[in-house]
Amino acid sequence: TYYRHHRYVPHFYRYREHSANAENLLPEVSNPVPEVSQPGVPTFPEIPEVFHPVPEVIHPIPEAFHPVPEVVHPAPEPYYPSPEVYQPVPEASSPVNMTRVFYGIMFDAGSTGSRIHIYKFIQKDPVELPVLDNEMYHAVKPGLSAYKDNPEEGGNTIRQLLKIAKKTVPEEDWKRTPVVLKATAGLRLLPEDKANALLKEVQDVFDESPFFVPNNSVSIMNGAKEGVLAWVTVNFLTGHLYTNTRKTVGILDLGGGSTQITFLPKSKKTVQSSPSSYIAKFDLFNHTYQLYTHSYLGNGLYAARLATLGALGADGLDWKVFTSSCLPKKFREDVTFGGTTYKVSGIPDGYAGYKLCYYEVMKVIKGIFHQPYEVKGSSVFYAFSYYYDRAVDTGLIDGSRGGALEVRDFKKRAKEVCNKMTKYRAISPFLCMDMTYITCLLKEGFGFKDSTVLQLAKKVNNVETSWALGATFDYFRNFNIH
């Protein structure tokens, strides 16, 4: 676990203006009206909007070079309540003409860990647009699904993380700070009754907390939304939203249980040649976006390990030992994922290495993935989560700066790791399997070329590249995805 407190200072601010200037890329809003509090209608937080400077040309460079985005609120505008936000929120404690600070708390209940993101927004005065000031992030392991037979203890992990929120958010703001938890593949993979018991525990923890608990604040998020919200986060942080050019970046997210690919297709052929469930349409900041997105459940890194071993969904877990040529020959251990333990080992007197391993992991990918028409082209993709972690583990990128890699770099390093397993064993006995899976996923799964450049980024402008920021905007703004 680790604990960080980020702050970034925007390079410059731009304010919402009403002008006929075609260069003004800010969305249309109604004229500012004084804020009037009405009983039963939340006056704060306002529905935020997000504004960026025009993005610069994307170069394969460290994240520090990207334009710094801002999160902005419109001046008060007519309030159209939506089910998620239509709840009385206690009024802000600070006087109208002073700087206001407000927070949003988003929990990511992932398959391999639970994480809290506390976003701090600053609004200098009611007509000025608020800015995303910083993110506080903290993570614990294992994830909620590991507590499938002991939900109370699972709830305790969230209770612990909420203590950080209490330390981060000033006490006078607790009552108006929304707290939301969204679970991903770990809970999607559990039987419904087990997942519901965990969600109920979390709901109880939230209800006993001093924070503002909106309706539907504890839920399992669907895969399409996970992909879209991560795309929103990354394109916001890299300054690609709000441009006339419609230049955006795609995202590749590799979790423990599922993996997502999301991008804005440039060519109609991509949309026409995709299953309709792979196309998500939604409105955001006065644009309608039509994205290609899909989440492959069971193809996250940890689930794929078990699938490669033939252990996922197998019986006889008490006595069966699952073997693979992707593992060091003398390796033998119990591994736990999603609250279930499996015995795994290398093949003691067999062969191990890249080629055999590639055939094994192919079984987990072949016939499952849809290859979008466009990824063979020149789209820019940001890759994070386990793509990032494994690139760091194998020395392909620097752990604090990230960087650009070609797909063939993963392949080259996978070969090296698999063919010198003893050298890399200390880092992780699964490194060969993981690197081979990533290579296979990119090439045979999504259909990327060896020469495709991927931007590896854990953070952009000191904010985690995760769906959590997009989900916080979604909470405030409630854009519709269909």
Ligand SMILES: O=c1ccn([C@@H]2O[C@H](COP(=O)(O)OP(=O)(O)O)[C@@H](O)[C@H]2O)c(=O)[nH]1
């Ligand atoms: O804000 C975040 C959220 C996640 N992660 C990483 O992303 C992966 C997410 O896996 P998760 O357990 O969420 O899997 P999922 O449930 O999405 O399959 C892990 O490497 C996390 O360390 C991260 O670096 N920052």
